[in-house]
Amino acid sequence: LRELFYGAGPTIGGAGGAKPPAIISQARLPLSPCPRCVEHLRWARGGVVFVTLNVPGSNNNLERHVTMDDEHRARMEAVRAWLDAAVGEARRTDARAIVVFFHGNPGLERSRLAAPSARPDGYADFRRQLAGAAHRFARPTLVVQGDTHLSKDHHPLADPLTGAHVGRL
DSSP, X not given: OHHHHHTTOOOOOOGGGOOOOOOEEGGGSTTOSOTTOTTOEEEEETTEEEEEOOOOHHHHTOSSOHHHHHHHXXXXXXXXXXXXXXXXXXXXXXXXXXXXXXXXXXXXXXXXXXXXXSSOOTTHHHHHHHHHHHHHHXXXXXXXXXXXXXXXXXXXXEOTTTOOEESOO
């Protein structure tokens, strides 16, 4: 997948003679915290910052095997840094919105009030990261995930720490 879709570098748009947006890849940055995270992309179009993150299904790759747990921790540190960078870019450019894409279903409807599970929640930190990003950005934030294969509208997001709603995510 990485070789097929990310081998020569990401491209997007440019149809009908329009200039495609500049795409920034976390993997291609000097001193990247995650040179293998080619899925971590960012671009802006029409005053909106778009960011893609490698957040997979099946509990975000946690609690399946010790090697996968190590991968989970390293990847999620890179996810946190990339999401923070996207928020920073959106604030710096006075963007009117952020759109965040990833695959896994992090259970956006969950909050600290949800019943605990016997299995560690591979998305708990990510939900906190999303809520923190929305708070810092303080403008519309659209989160798009594709794991459930059904169209759902999870707004507003419940803050994982307080249970309060975080705007319209």
